[in-house]
Amino acid sequence: MRVLFLWHMHQPAYFVNENGRRVYYLPWVLQHALREYYEMPYILSKFDEVKVTFNLVPVLIEQLLDYAEGKAECKFTDLALKPADSLTEEEIKFILFHFFNVSEKTRIRPYPRYYYLLRKRGKPHEIESRWKYFTLQDLRDLKFYWLFSAISPLIIENHPVLKELGKKGQKYSDEDVKLLYQEMVPLIKKTVDLYRELHESKHIEISTTPYYHPILPVICNSKNAEISNPYTRKPDFTFSEPENAKKHVAKAVQFMAETMKVKVQGMWPAEGSVSMDTVDIYTEYGIKWIATDEEILFKSLRNLDREKIYKPYLVNGIKIFFRDRILSDKIGFEYTRQGEVEAALDLLERLRDLSKVEDRVVSIILDGENPWDNYPNGGLKFLETLYSLLNKCTRIKTATFSEVAEEGAEPLHYLHPGSWIRGDFTTWVGHEEKNRAWKYLAQVKSMLKGHLNPQAEEELMCAEGSDWFWWYGDDNFTLYFREFDELFRKHLKRALELANLQVPDFLEEPIKKEIQSITPSVLAVSYINPKIDGFVESYYEYLGAGEFDVSTFSTGQMVVKSYFLERIVYGFNDEKIFLMLRLQPGRSIERVELYFEGGSDIVIDLKQNSSNYEGVEFAYRKVLEIALPLGLCGNSKELKFYLIVRGEEVAERYPRVGSFKINKLQKDEIDQIW
Numbered sequence: 001m002r003v004l005f006l007w008h009m010h011q012p013a014y015f016v017n018e019n020g021r022r023v024y025y026l027p028w029v030l031q032h033a034l035r036e037y038y039e040m041p042y043i044l045s046k047f048d049e050v051k052v053t054f055n056l057v058p059v060l061i062e063q064l065l066d067y068a069e070g071k072a073e074c075k076f077t078d079l080a081l082k083p084a085d086s087l088t089e090e091e092i093k094f095i096l097f098h099f100f101n102v103s104e105k106t107r108i109r110p111y112p113r114y115y116y117l118l119r120k121r122g123k124p125h126e127i128e129s130r131w132k133y134f135t136l137q138d139l140r141d142l143k144f145y146w147l148f149s150a151i152s153p154l155i156i157e158n159h160p161v162l163k164e165l166g167k168k169g170q171k172y173s174d175e176d177v178k179l180l181y182q183e184m185v186p187l188i189k190k191t192v193d194l195y196r197e198l199h200e201s202k203h204i205e206i207s208t209t210p211y212y213h214p215i216l217p218v219i220c221n222s223k224n225a226e227i228s229n230p231y232t233r234k235p236d237f238t239f240s241e242p243e244n245a246k247k248h249v250a251k252a253v254q255f256m257a258e259t260m261k262v263k264v265q266g267m268w269p270a271e272g273s274v275s276m277d278t279v280d281i282y283t284e285y286g287i288k289w290i291a292t293d294e295e296i297l298f299k300s301l302r303n304l305d306r307e308k309i310y311k312p313y314l315v316n317g318i319k320i321f322f323r324d325r326i327l328s329d330k331i332g333f334e335y336t337r338q339g340e341v342e343a344a345l346d347l348l349e350r351l352r353d354l355s356k357v358e359d360r361v362v363s364i365i366l367d368g369e370n371p372w373d374n375y376p377n378g379g380l381k382f383l384e385t386l387y388s389l390l391n392k393c394t395r396i397k398t399a400t401f402s403e404v405a406e407e408g409a410e411p412l413h414y415l416h417p418g419s420w421i422r423g424d425f426t427t428w429v430g431h432e433e434k435n436r437a438w439k440y441l442a443q444v445k446s447m448l449k450g451h452l453n454p455q456a457e458e459e460l461m462c463a464e465g466s467d468w469f470w471w472y473g474d475d476n477f478t479l480y481f482r483e484f485d486e487l488f489r490k491h492l493k494r495a496l497e498l499a500n501l502q503v504p505d506f507l508e509e510p511i512k513k514e515i516q517s518i519t520p521s522v523l524a525v526s527y528i529n530p531k532i533d534g535f536v537e538s539y540y541e542y543l544g545a546g547e548f549d550v551s552t553f554s555t556g557q558m559v560v561k562s563y564f565l566e567r568i569v570y571g572f573n574d575e576k577i578f579l580m581l582r583l584q585p586g587r588s589i590e591r592v593e594l595y596f597e598g599g600s601d602i603v604i605d606l607k608q609n610s611s612n613y614e615g616v617e618f619a620y621r622k623v624l625e626i627a628l629p630l631g632l633c634g635n636s637k638e639l640k641f642y643l644i645v646r647g648e649e650v651a652e653r654y655p656r657v658g659s660f661k662i663n664k665l666q667k668d669e670i671d672q673i674w
Contacts, residue, residue: 001355002399005052007368011060012467016490024074029063034151036369038191047387051398053205055268058255068189083174084139096127099146103373107149113170114145144172205400207266210248214464217275219245224275224417229424235435237442249285265402270466272420279316289319289405295423297322299416310360313412319405323365332366333561336374344385431473444492451499459495477657485512517661522547528571534621545571564645572665581624589647596641599634
């Protein structure tokens, strides 16, 4: 049996070209450069018999080289290097907000001084009252650790200067911070070179993605979103730019050949997004294989047989692989809560079980930088253990996608349009904010027709990246939603400016709403009166109820599987609100806290079988059912609330940020609906 690993490495265009300079507005390329982007190929290099595919997005490599060559004008690094005694009040507050926005577990707690400074800072909303208590030495140490924590311990251990700086622990000078950054810059270049070296030695395959990581099927024809999911809110724009889609593919192929010295054979389409009309684009530019999610295959075949995913297919002359979502998500999400050695052993056992059927090809595809901050040891022990086990295994062999693409494949006559999230495009199209962003993009493209020059076209292609649309709407949240919104509109404005055209007023107004309110995926339409016994005894018990799908949420950089809950069902009668919480398989909970805006804070202790308010009914068996008097929920017709669920030494908030928003159902409204 062959196992094909693909680690997808990606960041969007955080820069805007301004007056001949490249100005960076967010620091995440630097923050990952000497961590995951270095660690992933370095760990693999120690295991001769293990092969993997690294999917490097061109705009990521471009940005890494900007930092490596000193071309990145970045506000974050500028402030890190600015002498502490010349920082303004505004700059100090900026540093106190932004320089702690890294993983507390893997990047702050390992350094006692950094962790002390975090506790001194307190919560972000406390900066206003606490910033003046930060001494110049505090600020120097904070700036040092923001940079130092972005370097892998594997690098520090083998680098005398960094190792010596780390031993100091505190009382860093401005010169120490500058020295640290000077040592980081050439290491970023060495990281890029490491991928080239491993590719040249045939230890890895390098694949890529259309240049700026666009959702290519939507760029080709926005109707693909409606075909993929007929329930997608129909946008009030039409987008059909197949020639522009080709430019992303052509530019990526050219960049990888010239900069990375790699003739790429394969591509992981951005977000695994595929459609029949994009297949021909890949083949036109010499791409031999692409890959996407298993759900696309199930929808294409109209068959849910999982055995079908364990082989390559041939679609219009190109090979296509379908990832095993279960195994990929195990690594990305579920193993983060286990011991790393235990997790690696579990994965190997699952692969051994699959290998009982000969000639299977198992594709495991996921983000290469994002999961590891959630692992107990940053993922290093997991990867080392997994690769070590595979290195010695004779029954399971790792291979690259191009090696298997040279072999035969089963014909596939139809490819359902969709992505690796829910098998559709609703993460990027459908919400009012997402659709407005697409409309702005379409309007600016129309304005630029006949006025495009290479610089303006580059900004326009930046704006076609998937990430901007990801953060619009209420399904994903990041602390940096304002910056992402601003960057998207800056790319559009800059494209117009570079074409000597006037920037319209609508591009000055933020698209993203300030407050997150999560609305139901299904609205309540009639009264319900469920029996509060912990069981859903029949379909009719919650007929007419509303629903929130909480099976996944965004951490800010990736989608994560909810630990406890799959869904929250809600409904009303004249006197009560009913909540039914359906758990993820195998989970157990001990306590639920409900916080109603303008209402009560309700605590339900399942171990003690008690609540802090009279009149609260609940039962927890197969599901958790709760009935609350409406008087506890506030006087407004519109209810806003969130939950905290506790158990198994884990606490999880629903929604992750903001509140659920529902309207109390009135008898006259029900009569109108029916």
